[in-house]
Amino acid sequence: MSADPSWLGLVEHLHTTPRAFLPMQSQESIELVAGEGIVGDRYRIGVEQGFYSEKPEEGRQVTLFEAEVLEIIQRDYKIELLPEEHRRNITTRGVPLNWLVGKRFHIGACLVEATRLSIPCRHIEEILERQVFDAMVHRSGLNCRILEGGTVRRGDVIRPA
Amino acid sequence: MPRFITLVVARVLADGPGIRRLTLRDPDGWKLPKIRPGAHLDLQVPGLGARAYSLCGDPAAGDCWEVAVKLEAASRGGSAWVHGLAEGAIVEAAMPRCTFPLEPAATRHVMIAGGIGVTPFLAMAPVLQRLGVDWVLHVLHRGPAPCPAALMPWIEAGRAICHETGAAPRPDLAALLGPYTEGLQAYCCGPALMLDAFAEATRHWPAGRARIEHFTPPPLPFDPSARPYTIRLASSGAEAELAAGDNLLAALRKLGAKVDASCEGGICGACEVRWLEGEPVHRDRVLSPERRRTHLMACVAQCASDRLLVDL
Numbered sequence: 001m002s003a004d005p006s007w008l009g010l011v012e013h014l015h016t017t018p019r020a021f022l023p024m025q026s027q028e029s030i031e032l033v034a035g036e037g038i039v040g041d042r043y044r045i046g047v048e049q050g051f052y053s054e055k056p057e058e059g060r061q062v063t064l065f066e067a068e069v070l071e072i073i074q075r076d077y078k079i080e081l082l083p084e085e086h087r088r089n090i091t092t093r094g095v096p097l098n099w100l101v102g103k104r105f106h107i108g109a110c111l112v113e114a115t116r117l118s119i120p121c122r123h124i125e126e127i128l129e130r131q132v133f134d135a136m137v138h139r140s141g142l143n144c145r146i147l148e149g150g151t152v153r154r155g156d157v158i159r160p161a
Numbered sequence: 162m163p164r165f166i167t168l169v170v171a172r173v174l175a176d177g178p179g180i181r182r183l184t185l186r187d188p189d190g191w192k193l194p195k196i197r198p199g200a201h202l203d204l205q206v207p208g209l210g211a212r213a214y215s216l217c218g219d220p221a222a223g224d225c226w227e228v229a230v231k232l233e234a235a236s237r238g239g240s241a242w243v244h245g246l247a248e249g250a251i252v253e254a255a256m257p258r259c260t261f262p263l264e265p266a267a268t269r270h271v272m273i274a275g276g277i278g279v280t281p282f283l284a285m286a287p288v289l290q291r292l293g294v295d296w297v298l299h300v301l302h303r304g305p306a307p308c309p310a311a312l313m314p315w316i317e318a319g320r321a322i323c324h325e326t327g328a329a330p331r332p333d334l335a336a337l338l339g340p341y342t343e344g345l346q347a348y349c350c351g352p353a354l355m356l357d358a359f360a361e362a363t364r365h366w367p368a369g370r371a372r373i374e375h376f377t378p379p380p381l382p383f384d385p386s387a388r389p390y391t392i393r394l395a396s397s398g399a400e401a402e403l404a405a406g407d408n409l410l411a412a413l414r415k416l417g418a419k420v421d422a423s424c425e426g427g428i429c430g431a432c433e434v435r436w437l438e439g440e441p442v443h444r445d446r447v448l449s450p451e452r453r454r455t456h457l458m459a460c461v462a463q464c465a466s467d468r469l470l471v472d473l
Contacts (some may be wrong), residue, residue, distance in 0.1 A: 021256055023192045023223075127194060128393045159164055 005068040009095030009158040011107060012067045013083040016041040016092045020051040021127060034149040037061040038089055043135045051123050053144075059115030059143030063088040066097050085128055088118065088141045095158050097142040104147065108156030111148035118143050118147045164421065165205055165253035168195070170223065177307040180277060181244055182217070182229040185252065185304035192223045198285040199261035199374070202228060202273035203241070203423045203431055205253040205432060210240030211431060213348070215374070217311065219287040226257070230309050231277040232251045248420035257428045261374040261449045263288065270296040275358060276307050281374055282350065283311050286320065296320060297335050299395055301355065305325040311317050335362040341370060350374035373444065375428040384442045387463035392471045394418055395437055403464070404471020410459040413466055416473040420459055427461035439469035 015024035019042055030038050037044030042058040043053065052060070065088035073081050076105035083091045090107065100114040172184035185202075187193055198220050203211040203405065218227030231244040240462060246252065261281055263270070270289055272282045282298050289296040298321040307322045315321035325330050334355075338347055341363075347370065349359035356373050363371035387405040391420050392412055394400075399416040410432055423431035427445035436457050442465050445458035457471075 018189060018191060019167065019187075022187060025192065041365055063368055129197075129259070 003078050005160045007094065007096055007160070011090055011152060011154055011156040011158060013026045013091035015084050015087075015089055015091070016150065017087075018042055019049040020053075025078045025089055026084060027046055029151050029153040030060060030089065031109075032112075032149040034146045035061070038062075039045070041089065048064075050072045050160065055057070055146065057115075057143070058145040058161050059107070061146045062112060063095055063118055063141055064090045064092050064095070064144065065118075065141035066095065066139070067091050069136075069141075071134045072150065073132070079132055079135055081132060081135075083126075084101075085093055085159065086136075087123075088123055090152070091110045092158055102143060104114050104161035105158060106161055108152045109148075109150040110152055111161060112144040113145050114142050116143050117141070145160075164419075165255055167307075168193075168226070168252050168254055170248055170250040170252060173228065173246065173248050176229060176310050176348075176388075177231075178305045179232045180307055181232075182227060182308065182311070183243065183246065184218070185226045185228070186224060187236055187253075188251070193226060193257060195223070196220045196226065196257045196284075197259040198263050198288045199281045200257040200259035200284070201261075201273035201281070201429065202226060202257050203421070203429065204228070204239070205255070206239050206242045209242070211255060211421065212242075213423045213429045213431075214239075214243075214247040215240060215261075215284070217280040217283040217308070220284055221287065221291075222257070229277065229280050229283070229311070231307070255423075255431060260428065260430045261348070261350070261372060264346040264369075266344075268294055268344035269346070270294065271345065271347045271354070272296070272298045272309075273334060273337060273347070273349045274298065274300045275349075275353070275355040276302050278349075278355075279307050279312065279372070281351075282348070283308060285348075286315050290318075292322070297322065299324060299332070301326050301331060301351070312456050333357050337360055341366045347371040348374070373424075375424075384444060384463055386465040387442050388465060388467075390439070390464040390469045392416070392465060393468065395468050395470055396473060406463065408460070409457075409462050409464075410471075413459055413471070413473060418471075420473070422460055425456050425460040430458070432459040433457070435472035437470040437472055439464055440466035441469060 014027040017024045042050035045085050065086045104113045118141035120133050120140045168185040169188045171186040174182045176182040193292050201213045201215045206212050214228040216227050232244050233240045301324045389404050421431045423429040430447045441457040442463040444461040
Protein backbone atom coordinates (compact mmCIF):
# COMPACT_ATOMS: atom_id res chain seq x y z
CA MET A 1 0.00 0.00 0.00
CA SER A 2 1.20 3.51 -0.77
CA ALA A 3 2.33 5.30 2.38
CA ASP A 4 0.13 8.28 1.62
CA PRO A 5 -2.39 7.36 -1.05
CA SER A 6 -3.71 10.23 -3.10
CA TRP A 7 -7.17 8.70 -2.91
CA LEU A 8 -9.07 6.28 -0.73
CA GLY A 9 -12.52 4.98 -1.54
CA LEU A 10 -15.26 2.59 -0.51
CA VAL A 11 -17.40 -0.19 -1.94
CA GLU A 12 -20.87 1.32 -1.84
CA HIS A 13 -22.90 -1.32 -3.68
CA LEU A 14 -22.35 -4.80 -5.11
CA HIS A 15 -24.40 -6.30 -7.93
CA THR A 16 -24.35 -9.44 -10.03
CA THR A 17 -26.60 -11.19 -12.49
CA PRO A 18 -26.24 -14.68 -13.92
CA ARG A 19 -27.38 -13.97 -17.49
CA ALA A 20 -27.76 -11.21 -20.05
CA PHE A 21 -30.88 -9.02 -19.80
CA LEU A 22 -31.77 -10.10 -16.23
CA PRO A 23 -31.82 -7.42 -13.52
CA MET A 24 -28.68 -6.91 -11.47
CA GLN A 25 -29.27 -8.08 -7.92
CA SER A 26 -27.83 -6.34 -4.87
CA GLN A 27 -25.40 -8.42 -2.81
CA GLU A 28 -23.89 -7.87 0.64
CA SER A 29 -20.73 -9.61 -0.52
CA ILE A 30 -19.33 -11.16 -3.67
CA GLU A 31 -16.60 -13.73 -4.26
CA LEU A 32 -13.86 -12.73 -6.69
CA VAL A 33 -11.93 -15.56 -8.33
CA ALA A 34 -8.49 -14.64 -9.67
CA GLY A 35 -8.26 -14.81 -13.45
CA GLU A 36 -11.95 -15.74 -13.80
CA GLY A 37 -14.51 -13.32 -12.45
CA ILE A 38 -17.26 -13.19 -9.85
CA VAL A 39 -19.03 -16.30 -8.60
CA GLY A 40 -22.55 -16.24 -10.04
CA ASP A 41 -21.96 -13.38 -12.47
CA ARG A 42 -22.53 -13.53 -16.20
CA TYR A 43 -19.00 -12.64 -17.22
CA ARG A 44 -17.09 -15.21 -15.15
CA ILE A 45 -14.70 -16.80 -17.63
CA GLY A 46 -15.61 -20.40 -18.37
CA VAL A 47 -19.30 -20.06 -17.58
CA GLU A 48 -20.06 -16.84 -19.44
CA GLN A 49 -23.64 -15.92 -20.29
CA GLY A 50 -23.29 -12.17 -20.73
CA PHE A 51 -24.44 -10.01 -23.61
CA TYR A 52 -20.84 -9.59 -24.77
CA SER A 53 -19.56 -13.04 -23.88
CA GLU A 54 -18.93 -13.86 -27.53
CA LYS A 55 -16.21 -11.22 -27.41
CA PRO A 56 -14.10 -12.62 -24.55
CA GLU A 57 -12.16 -10.11 -22.51
CA GLU A 58 -10.10 -10.46 -19.34
CA GLY A 59 -11.17 -7.06 -18.13
CA ARG A 60 -14.79 -8.05 -17.75
CA GLN A 61 -13.92 -10.19 -14.73
CA VAL A 62 -15.07 -7.36 -12.49
CA THR A 63 -16.42 -3.95 -13.47
CA LEU A 64 -16.72 -0.76 -11.42
CA PHE A 65 -18.81 2.41 -11.59
CA GLU A 66 -18.62 5.63 -9.58
CA ALA A 67 -21.55 6.52 -7.31
CA GLU A 68 -20.65 10.14 -7.97
CA VAL A 69 -21.46 9.68 -11.68
CA LEU A 70 -24.99 8.62 -10.80
CA GLU A 71 -25.40 11.91 -8.97
CA ILE A 72 -23.91 13.88 -11.86
CA ILE A 73 -26.25 12.21 -14.37
CA GLN A 74 -29.18 13.12 -12.13
CA ARG A 75 -27.95 16.70 -11.83
CA ASP A 76 -27.01 17.31 -15.47
CA TYR A 77 -29.45 15.12 -17.39
CA LYS A 78 -32.32 14.79 -14.87
CA ILE A 79 -32.07 11.02 -15.31
CA GLU A 80 -32.32 8.89 -12.19
CA LEU A 81 -29.98 5.96 -12.72
CA LEU A 82 -29.93 3.57 -9.78
CA PRO A 83 -26.91 1.54 -8.63
CA GLU A 84 -28.51 -1.66 -9.97
CA GLU A 85 -29.12 -0.08 -13.36
CA HIS A 86 -25.63 0.80 -14.62
CA ARG A 87 -24.91 -2.95 -14.87
CA ARG A 88 -21.40 -2.82 -13.41
CA ASN A 89 -20.55 -5.03 -10.43
CA ILE A 90 -19.11 -2.60 -7.91
CA THR A 91 -20.38 0.90 -7.25
CA THR A 92 -17.55 2.88 -5.73
CA ARG A 93 -17.31 6.15 -3.82
CA GLY A 94 -14.22 8.27 -3.70
CA VAL A 95 -12.34 6.33 -6.38
CA PRO A 96 -11.10 8.18 -9.51
CA LEU A 97 -11.85 5.33 -11.88
CA ASN A 98 -10.93 7.18 -15.09
CA TRP A 99 -7.37 7.64 -13.80
CA LEU A 100 -6.74 4.01 -13.00
CA VAL A 101 -6.35 2.32 -16.40
CA GLY A 102 -3.21 0.14 -16.24
CA LYS A 103 -3.00 0.52 -12.47
CA ARG A 104 -3.41 -2.03 -9.69
CA PHE A 105 -5.50 -1.42 -6.61
CA HIS A 106 -7.02 -3.28 -3.69
CA ILE A 107 -10.73 -3.83 -3.20
CA GLY A 108 -10.98 -5.11 0.35
CA ALA A 109 -8.56 -8.04 0.49
CA CYS A 110 -8.54 -8.52 -3.30
CA LEU A 111 -6.12 -7.12 -5.84
CA VAL A 112 -7.25 -6.08 -9.33
CA GLU A 113 -5.70 -4.44 -12.36
CA ALA A 114 -7.67 -2.02 -14.53
CA THR A 115 -7.50 -2.95 -18.22
CA ARG A 116 -9.61 -0.24 -19.86
CA LEU A 117 -12.40 2.24 -19.39
CA SER A 118 -15.86 0.77 -19.80
CA ILE A 119 -17.85 2.25 -22.62
CA PRO A 120 -21.60 2.69 -22.61
CA CYS A 121 -23.67 0.52 -24.93
CA ARG A 122 -27.08 0.74 -26.52
CA HIS A 123 -27.94 -2.58 -24.85
CA ILE A 124 -28.46 -0.70 -21.58
CA GLU A 125 -31.02 1.57 -23.24
CA GLU A 126 -32.89 -1.50 -24.45
CA ILE A 127 -32.99 -2.85 -20.91
CA LEU A 128 -33.85 0.39 -19.16
CA GLU A 129 -36.16 1.83 -21.85
CA ARG A 130 -34.45 5.16 -21.13
CA GLN A 131 -31.97 7.10 -23.22
CA VAL A 132 -28.96 7.06 -20.93
CA PHE A 133 -26.24 6.41 -23.52
CA ASP A 134 -25.14 10.01 -24.01
CA ALA A 135 -25.13 10.68 -20.29
CA MET A 136 -22.72 7.78 -19.74
CA VAL A 137 -20.13 8.70 -22.37
CA HIS A 138 -16.64 9.09 -20.83
CA ARG A 139 -17.85 8.04 -17.37
CA SER A 140 -19.10 4.55 -17.79
CA GLY A 141 -16.79 2.87 -15.33
CA LEU A 142 -13.76 0.61 -15.39
CA ASN A 143 -13.02 -2.94 -16.51
CA CYS A 144 -10.60 -4.95 -14.38
CA ARG A 145 -8.99 -8.36 -14.21
CA ILE A 146 -8.65 -10.06 -10.87
CA LEU A 147 -5.08 -10.76 -9.70
CA GLU A 148 -5.85 -11.92 -6.16
CA GLY A 149 -9.34 -13.15 -5.35
CA GLY A 150 -11.37 -13.25 -2.17
CA THR A 151 -14.51 -11.85 -0.65
CA VAL A 152 -15.54 -8.24 -1.25
CA ARG A 153 -18.13 -6.75 1.08
CA ARG A 154 -20.13 -3.55 0.99
CA GLY A 155 -18.19 -0.92 2.90
CA ASP A 156 -14.79 -2.42 2.07
CA VAL A 157 -11.98 0.04 1.47
CA ILE A 158 -10.62 0.57 -2.04
CA ARG A 159 -7.02 1.81 -2.14
CA PRO A 160 -4.02 1.97 -4.47
CA ALA A 161 -1.70 -1.06 -4.48
CA MET B 162 -24.01 -12.61 -28.11
CA PRO B 163 -27.18 -13.88 -26.42
CA ARG B 164 -30.02 -12.09 -28.10
CA PHE B 165 -32.74 -13.64 -26.01
CA ILE B 166 -33.87 -14.25 -22.46
CA THR B 167 -34.13 -17.91 -21.52
CA LEU B 168 -37.34 -18.79 -19.70
CA VAL B 169 -38.91 -21.92 -18.33
CA VAL B 170 -42.64 -22.62 -18.64
CA ALA B 171 -43.46 -22.87 -14.93
CA ARG B 172 -47.21 -23.35 -15.21
CA VAL B 173 -49.78 -23.99 -17.92
CA LEU B 174 -53.45 -23.24 -17.26
CA ALA B 175 -56.50 -23.57 -19.47
CA ASP B 176 -58.26 -20.23 -19.05
CA GLY B 177 -61.22 -19.87 -21.35
CA PRO B 178 -62.19 -21.20 -24.75
CA GLY B 179 -59.11 -22.44 -26.58
CA ILE B 180 -56.91 -20.29 -24.35
CA ARG B 181 -53.81 -21.36 -22.46
CA ARG B 182 -52.19 -19.11 -19.90
CA LEU B 183 -48.48 -19.68 -19.42
CA THR B 184 -46.42 -18.56 -16.46
CA LEU B 185 -42.79 -18.03 -17.44
CA ARG B 186 -39.84 -17.77 -15.07
CA ASP B 187 -36.07 -17.60 -15.13
CA PRO B 188 -34.78 -21.20 -14.92
CA ASP B 189 -33.08 -20.40 -11.58
CA GLY B 190 -35.88 -18.21 -10.25
CA TRP B 191 -33.88 -15.01 -10.80
CA LYS B 192 -35.85 -11.79 -11.07
CA LEU B 193 -36.92 -10.86 -14.59
CA PRO B 194 -36.57 -7.43 -16.20
CA LYS B 195 -39.22 -4.96 -15.09
CA ILE B 196 -42.16 -4.62 -17.43
CA ARG B 197 -44.67 -1.87 -18.03
CA PRO B 198 -48.39 -2.62 -18.26
CA GLY B 199 -49.31 -2.99 -21.92
CA ALA B 200 -45.93 -4.50 -22.82
CA HIS B 201 -45.65 -7.51 -25.07
CA LEU B 202 -43.21 -10.37 -25.28
CA ASP B 203 -41.69 -11.68 -28.49
CA LEU B 204 -41.45 -15.43 -28.03
CA GLN B 205 -39.03 -17.14 -30.40
CA VAL B 206 -40.97 -19.87 -32.16
CA PRO B 207 -38.61 -22.52 -33.58
CA GLY B 208 -38.62 -22.39 -37.36
CA LEU B 209 -40.99 -19.43 -37.46
CA GLY B 210 -39.20 -16.59 -35.68
CA ALA B 211 -40.63 -14.13 -33.19
CA ARG B 212 -44.30 -14.02 -32.26
CA ALA B 213 -45.61 -11.19 -30.10
CA TYR B 214 -47.97 -11.83 -27.16
CA SER B 215 -49.21 -9.27 -24.66
CA LEU B 216 -47.97 -9.82 -21.12
CA CYS B 217 -51.06 -10.32 -19.00
CA GLY B 218 -49.75 -10.85 -15.48
CA ASP B 219 -49.36 -8.18 -12.81
CA PRO B 220 -46.22 -6.18 -13.72
CA ALA B 221 -45.46 -5.97 -9.99
CA ALA B 222 -44.66 -9.70 -9.95
CA GLY B 223 -40.93 -9.38 -10.40
CA ASP B 224 -40.05 -13.00 -10.99
CA CYS B 225 -42.62 -14.24 -13.49
CA TRP B 226 -44.31 -13.19 -16.69
CA GLU B 227 -47.63 -14.44 -18.03
CA VAL B 228 -49.01 -14.72 -21.53
CA ALA B 229 -52.45 -16.01 -22.53
CA VAL B 230 -52.66 -17.40 -26.05
CA LYS B 231 -55.72 -18.49 -27.99
CA LEU B 232 -55.32 -21.33 -30.44
CA GLU B 233 -55.98 -19.76 -33.82
CA ALA B 234 -56.48 -22.16 -36.71
CA ALA B 235 -55.67 -19.41 -39.17
CA SER B 236 -52.59 -18.14 -37.32
CA ARG B 237 -49.02 -18.17 -38.63
CA GLY B 238 -48.20 -21.16 -36.39
CA GLY B 239 -47.26 -19.41 -33.16
CA SER B 240 -50.37 -20.23 -31.18
CA ALA B 241 -50.19 -23.94 -32.07
CA TRP B 242 -46.60 -24.01 -30.83
CA VAL B 243 -47.55 -22.29 -27.57
CA HIS B 244 -50.37 -24.77 -27.06
CA GLY B 245 -47.88 -27.61 -27.48
CA LEU B 246 -45.65 -26.36 -24.66
CA ALA B 247 -45.64 -28.36 -21.44
CA GLU B 248 -44.58 -27.27 -17.98
CA GLY B 249 -40.80 -27.41 -17.81
CA ALA B 250 -40.28 -26.46 -21.46
CA ILE B 251 -37.54 -23.94 -22.15
CA VAL B 252 -38.38 -20.99 -24.40
CA GLU B 253 -36.57 -17.87 -25.53
CA ALA B 254 -37.86 -14.32 -25.74
CA ALA B 255 -36.57 -10.87 -26.62
CA MET B 256 -36.75 -8.04 -24.09
CA PRO B 257 -40.40 -7.07 -23.58
CA ARG B 258 -41.40 -3.84 -25.25
CA CYS B 259 -44.28 -1.55 -24.47
CA THR B 260 -46.00 -0.03 -27.48
CA PHE B 261 -49.39 0.21 -25.76
CA PRO B 262 -48.69 2.18 -22.59
CA LEU B 263 -50.99 3.48 -19.92
CA GLU B 264 -51.41 7.24 -19.92
CA PRO B 265 -50.03 8.35 -16.55
CA ALA B 266 -51.77 11.72 -16.59
CA ALA B 267 -55.27 10.30 -17.14
CA THR B 268 -57.79 10.25 -14.32
CA ARG B 269 -60.24 7.88 -15.99
CA HIS B 270 -59.36 4.92 -18.20
CA VAL B 271 -61.88 3.14 -20.43
CA MET B 272 -60.63 -0.07 -22.02
CA ILE B 273 -62.38 -2.05 -24.69
CA ALA B 274 -61.28 -5.59 -25.47
CA GLY B 275 -62.39 -7.99 -28.16
CA GLY B 276 -61.98 -11.63 -27.09
CA ILE B 277 -58.36 -12.54 -26.39
CA GLY B 278 -57.56 -8.85 -26.87
CA VAL B 279 -58.27 -8.64 -23.13
CA THR B 280 -54.67 -9.67 -22.34
CA PRO B 281 -52.91 -6.27 -22.14
CA PHE B 282 -55.72 -4.97 -19.95
CA LEU B 283 -55.25 -7.81 -17.47
CA ALA B 284 -51.77 -6.37 -16.85
CA MET B 285 -53.07 -2.80 -16.65
CA ALA B 286 -55.92 -3.59 -14.24
CA PRO B 287 -53.91 -4.18 -11.03
CA VAL B 288 -51.72 -1.16 -11.80
CA LEU B 289 -54.74 1.13 -12.24
CA GLN B 290 -56.33 -0.30 -9.11
CA ARG B 291 -53.22 0.47 -7.07
CA LEU B 292 -53.07 3.97 -8.54
CA GLY B 293 -56.59 4.53 -7.26
CA VAL B 294 -57.82 6.06 -10.51
CA ASP B 295 -61.19 5.44 -12.10
CA TRP B 296 -61.19 2.68 -14.70
CA VAL B 297 -63.50 0.26 -16.47
CA LEU B 298 -62.85 -2.65 -18.80
CA HIS B 299 -65.45 -3.73 -21.35
CA VAL B 300 -64.86 -7.21 -22.75
CA LEU B 301 -66.77 -8.06 -25.93
CA HIS B 302 -66.82 -11.79 -26.66
CA ARG B 303 -68.80 -14.38 -28.55
CA GLY B 304 -69.47 -17.48 -26.44
CA PRO B 305 -67.66 -18.02 -23.13
CA ALA B 306 -65.56 -15.12 -21.85
CA PRO B 307 -61.78 -15.14 -22.40
CA CYS B 308 -59.48 -15.65 -19.41
CA PRO B 309 -62.33 -16.03 -16.88
CA ALA B 310 -60.02 -16.89 -13.98
CA ALA B 311 -58.02 -13.71 -14.46
CA LEU B 312 -61.11 -11.59 -15.14
CA MET B 313 -63.26 -12.81 -12.27
CA PRO B 314 -61.84 -10.57 -9.50
CA TRP B 315 -62.38 -7.52 -11.67
CA ILE B 316 -65.91 -8.54 -12.60
CA GLU B 317 -66.70 -9.02 -8.91
CA ALA B 318 -65.17 -5.63 -8.14
CA GLY B 319 -67.44 -4.03 -10.73
CA ARG B 320 -64.48 -2.96 -12.86
CA ALA B 321 -64.85 -5.42 -15.74
CA ILE B 322 -68.06 -5.84 -17.71
CA CYS B 323 -68.54 -8.71 -20.14
CA HIS B 324 -70.73 -8.28 -23.23
CA GLU B 325 -71.66 -11.57 -24.86
CA THR B 326 -72.21 -10.55 -28.48
CA GLY B 327 -73.48 -13.94 -29.64
CA ALA B 328 -76.66 -13.57 -27.60
CA ALA B 329 -77.21 -9.82 -27.87
CA PRO B 330 -76.31 -7.16 -30.41
CA ARG B 331 -72.78 -5.83 -30.12
CA PRO B 332 -72.85 -2.74 -27.91
CA ASP B 333 -72.19 0.59 -29.52
CA LEU B 334 -68.57 1.51 -28.74
CA ALA B 335 -69.36 5.22 -28.62
CA ALA B 336 -71.92 4.48 -25.90
CA LEU B 337 -69.40 2.43 -23.92
CA LEU B 338 -66.82 5.19 -24.20
CA GLY B 339 -69.14 8.09 -23.49
CA PRO B 340 -68.28 11.62 -24.59
CA TYR B 341 -64.68 12.77 -24.26
CA THR B 342 -64.00 14.67 -21.08
CA GLU B 343 -60.79 16.10 -19.67
CA GLY B 344 -58.59 13.36 -18.16
CA LEU B 345 -60.18 10.49 -20.08
CA GLN B 346 -57.97 7.92 -21.81
CA ALA B 347 -59.42 5.14 -23.96
CA TYR B 348 -57.76 1.95 -25.17
CA CYS B 349 -58.82 -0.80 -27.54
CA CYS B 350 -57.36 -4.18 -28.36
CA GLY B 351 -59.19 -6.66 -30.52
CA PRO B 352 -59.94 -7.70 -34.09
CA ALA B 353 -59.54 -5.26 -36.99
CA LEU B 354 -63.24 -4.45 -37.33
CA MET B 355 -63.48 -3.51 -33.68
CA LEU B 356 -60.39 -1.32 -33.97
CA ASP B 357 -61.93 0.44 -36.95
CA ALA B 358 -65.13 1.06 -35.00
CA PHE B 359 -63.12 2.34 -32.04
CA ALA B 360 -61.11 4.66 -34.29
CA GLU B 361 -64.35 5.98 -35.76
CA ALA B 362 -65.95 6.48 -32.33
CA THR B 363 -62.94 8.49 -31.11
CA ARG B 364 -62.18 10.32 -34.37
CA HIS B 365 -62.97 13.74 -32.92
CA TRP B 366 -61.16 13.19 -29.63
CA PRO B 367 -57.95 15.09 -28.89
CA ALA B 368 -54.83 13.45 -30.32
CA GLY B 369 -53.45 10.57 -28.26
CA ARG B 370 -56.53 10.17 -26.04
CA ALA B 371 -57.54 6.89 -27.75
CA ARG B 372 -54.93 4.16 -28.15
CA ILE B 373 -55.07 1.01 -30.20
CA GLU B 374 -53.11 -2.25 -29.87
CA HIS B 375 -52.95 -4.14 -33.13
CA PHE B 376 -53.03 -7.93 -33.27
CA THR B 377 -51.97 -8.23 -36.86
CA PRO B 378 -50.08 -5.78 -39.05
CA PRO B 379 -52.40 -3.52 -41.02
CA PRO B 380 -51.83 -3.53 -44.78
CA LEU B 381 -49.64 -0.63 -45.84
CA PRO B 382 -50.35 1.42 -48.91
CA PHE B 383 -47.43 2.40 -51.13
CA ASP B 384 -46.08 5.75 -50.04
CA PRO B 385 -45.79 8.14 -52.99
CA SER B 386 -42.80 9.97 -51.47
CA ALA B 387 -40.69 6.77 -51.38
CA ARG B 388 -37.97 6.55 -54.03
CA PRO B 389 -35.02 4.31 -54.92
CA TYR B 390 -32.09 4.84 -52.52
CA THR B 391 -28.76 3.60 -51.27
CA ILE B 392 -28.76 2.05 -47.81
CA ARG B 393 -25.44 2.20 -45.97
CA LEU B 394 -24.34 0.66 -42.65
CA ALA B 395 -22.32 3.11 -40.55
CA SER B 396 -20.13 0.45 -38.93
CA SER B 397 -18.93 -1.46 -42.00
CA GLY B 398 -19.73 0.97 -44.80
CA ALA B 399 -21.58 -1.83 -46.60
CA GLU B 400 -24.11 -0.52 -49.11
CA ALA B 401 -26.99 -1.78 -51.18
CA GLU B 402 -29.28 -0.23 -53.76
CA LEU B 403 -32.99 -0.47 -53.00
CA ALA B 404 -35.94 0.18 -55.25
CA ALA B 405 -38.84 2.24 -53.90
CA GLY B 406 -40.94 -0.15 -51.84
CA ASP B 407 -38.15 -2.70 -51.26
CA ASN B 408 -38.04 -4.20 -47.78
CA LEU B 409 -35.38 -2.41 -45.73
CA LEU B 410 -35.25 -5.11 -43.04
CA ALA B 411 -34.38 -7.78 -45.59
CA ALA B 412 -31.76 -5.50 -47.15
CA LEU B 413 -30.11 -4.80 -43.80
CA ARG B 414 -29.90 -8.50 -43.03
CA LYS B 415 -28.41 -9.19 -46.46
CA LEU B 416 -25.71 -6.65 -45.63
CA GLY B 417 -24.88 -8.66 -42.51
CA ALA B 418 -26.68 -6.53 -39.91
CA LYS B 419 -28.39 -8.39 -37.10
CA VAL B 420 -31.82 -6.88 -36.72
CA ASP B 421 -34.61 -8.46 -34.70
CA ALA B 422 -38.10 -8.53 -36.13
CA SER B 423 -41.46 -9.82 -35.09
CA CYS B 424 -44.67 -8.50 -36.64
CA GLU B 425 -42.89 -7.22 -39.77
CA GLY B 426 -45.75 -4.80 -40.18
CA GLY B 427 -44.64 -1.77 -38.18
CA ILE B 428 -46.56 -2.32 -34.99
CA CYS B 429 -44.44 -4.31 -32.54
CA GLY B 430 -41.24 -2.28 -32.32
CA ALA B 431 -38.80 -5.19 -32.58
CA CYS B 432 -36.81 -3.96 -35.58
CA GLU B 433 -36.16 -0.42 -34.38
CA VAL B 434 -32.98 0.97 -35.91
CA ARG B 435 -31.26 4.29 -35.29
CA TRP B 436 -30.81 6.31 -38.47
CA LEU B 437 -28.14 8.97 -38.93
CA GLU B 438 -28.59 10.60 -42.34
CA GLY B 439 -31.29 10.67 -44.99
CA GLU B 440 -35.03 11.11 -45.01
CA PRO B 441 -36.89 8.00 -43.86
CA VAL B 442 -40.52 7.45 -44.80
CA HIS B 443 -41.69 5.84 -41.59
CA ARG B 444 -45.09 4.19 -42.10
CA ASP B 445 -44.95 2.42 -38.72
CA ARG B 446 -47.68 2.61 -36.08
CA VAL B 447 -45.46 2.61 -33.05
CA LEU B 448 -42.84 5.38 -33.02
CA SER B 449 -43.64 8.79 -31.56
CA PRO B 450 -42.88 11.84 -33.72
CA GLU B 451 -39.94 12.57 -31.43
CA ARG B 452 -38.55 9.04 -31.70
CA ARG B 453 -38.89 9.15 -35.48
CA ARG B 454 -36.33 11.92 -35.57
CA THR B 455 -33.67 9.36 -34.59
CA HIS B 456 -35.15 5.91 -35.20
CA LEU B 457 -37.07 3.97 -37.80
CA MET B 458 -38.80 0.61 -38.05
CA ALA B 459 -36.85 -1.37 -40.61
CA CYS B 460 -39.73 -3.67 -41.51
CA VAL B 461 -41.86 -0.89 -43.02
CA ALA B 462 -39.63 2.14 -43.46
CA GLN B 463 -38.83 3.48 -46.89
CA CYS B 464 -36.81 6.46 -47.96
CA ALA B 465 -37.50 9.80 -49.63
CA SER B 466 -33.84 10.76 -50.13
CA ASP B 467 -31.06 9.28 -52.28
CA ARG B 468 -29.18 7.84 -49.32
CA LEU B 469 -30.02 6.45 -45.91
CA LEU B 470 -27.29 5.91 -43.32
CA VAL B 471 -28.17 3.70 -40.35
CA ASP B 472 -26.34 3.12 -37.06
CA LEU B 473 -25.65 -0.57 -37.63
